[in-house]
Amino acid sequence: MRKEFDLQLDSFMLHCDAKHLSKKTLKSYDQTLRLFAKYLDVELGITDASKVKSSHIRLYIRYLRARGKYTVASSDKGLKVNYPDRREDYKKDISDTTIANYTRNIKVFFNFLKGEREIKENPMDTIEKIKPKRRQKQLLTPDELKLLFHSFDLTKFHEYRTWLQCRLILDSGIRAGECCGLKPEDIDFRSKSILVRDTKNGKERYVFFGHKMSTDLRRWLQYKDRFSDSPYIFPTVRGTQLEVNNFKLSVRNAGKSVGLEVFPHLLRNNFAKYYLIEGNGDFVTLSRLLGHSSVEVTQKAYLDFTDKEIGKKYQRHSPLNNLNI
Structure with a gap:
């Protein structure tokens, strides 16, 4: 017999699905609430959400801070498939950011x-x-970026693919999940733009790329078509859509091989910072390129410049440097 919480959760997920929320958001809700339901049932004997009190939630937050990462799964199936005990961060403290996401x-x-x-x-x-x-977002230097890109063996299909995906994210600010879902018909080489369809907020948007990326993309598509008739630009060797987590792991491993801590979102962050610092870009345009819900969201995310970065940006706007006086 199904428990009341399960029925309430099913009703909530149907509500979310009807709102056309992204797959990532739906997965986050489902996973968070099933873990919460499991705790309520096993630890407190509560199987109906209407019985939950504030004190129960405080107990859950304390429990999250104590239990460590990946030590609990919403189902036994997840433990058998994902092997969380093999992860490097297994049992490490759950961050405040993750707990904040759970409570939200x-x-x-x-x-x-x-x-x-x-x-x-x-x-x-x-x-x-x-x-x-908030952790200050690291700005990779040109030398560090060169080191990262030179770490890939471009004679291997999967490394060539990851190399190009990293360069595309750095050049356009596209998200990792959006990048993995791209198809050739999304690219317009004349305007050097990409129509991003499967976005975080469900709203299509355009991102843009430069001349170097245009050449890189054309070469990759010719190369990829010799090996696969996949409908995706960046498929697996079997032609299926590349899983975002597998892509993230490939990027992390490439960074580790040259002594850098790199992940796709860091490259997206670097796109934003280089756009603001080197390109003298504005927050309004950047917000649209990144697919943020508002300019305020973008400003909140990227106003964490270091003193060195502020100094560099200042030199571009120094009155004496720019006035003939």
Whole structure:
């Protein structure tokens, strides 16, 4: 017999699906809430979301801080398929950012139940909001970027693919998941633009690339077509769509091989910072290129310049440097 929480969760997920939320968001909600439901059932004997109180949620937050990464899965199947104990960060502390994401998802769930009149009050309303410390985004130097790109063996299909994906993210600011889902018909070489269809917020947008990337993309497509008739630009060797996590792992491994900590989102961050610092770009345009919901979101994410970066940007705008006086 199914528990009440399972039915409530199914109803919530149908609601989210009807809103056409991204697959990533749906997966985040589902995973977060199933882990929460498992804790409530096993530790507190609660199987109905309407019985959850603020004190239970505080207990859960304390539990998250103590249990460590990947030590619990929402189902036994996940443990057998994903082998979390083989991960390098297995049992390491769960970050405040992750816990903040968990509590945010839980709050959305209870807001839905309140709207459906299954509960009178949201137990999350009295929970103090977790404000994780923002890590300053590292700006890779040109030499470090060269070191990374020279680490790939371009005679191997998968390394050539990852090399080009990294360069495309750095040149356009596209997300890793968006990059993995690209198809040849999304590219317009005349305008040097790419139509990104499968976006985080569900809204299509254009990103752009330069002359070097245009040449790189043409060469890759010719190379790829000799080995695969896949509908994707960056497929697996079997022609299927490349899993985002596998792509991320390939990038991390390439970085490690030359002593760098690199991941796709860092390259996207570097696109934004180089666009603002070297290219003298503006936040309004950058926000559209990155696919953010507002300029405020972009500013919040990229106003963490180091003193050195601020100094470099200043030199481009020094009054005496730019005025003939």
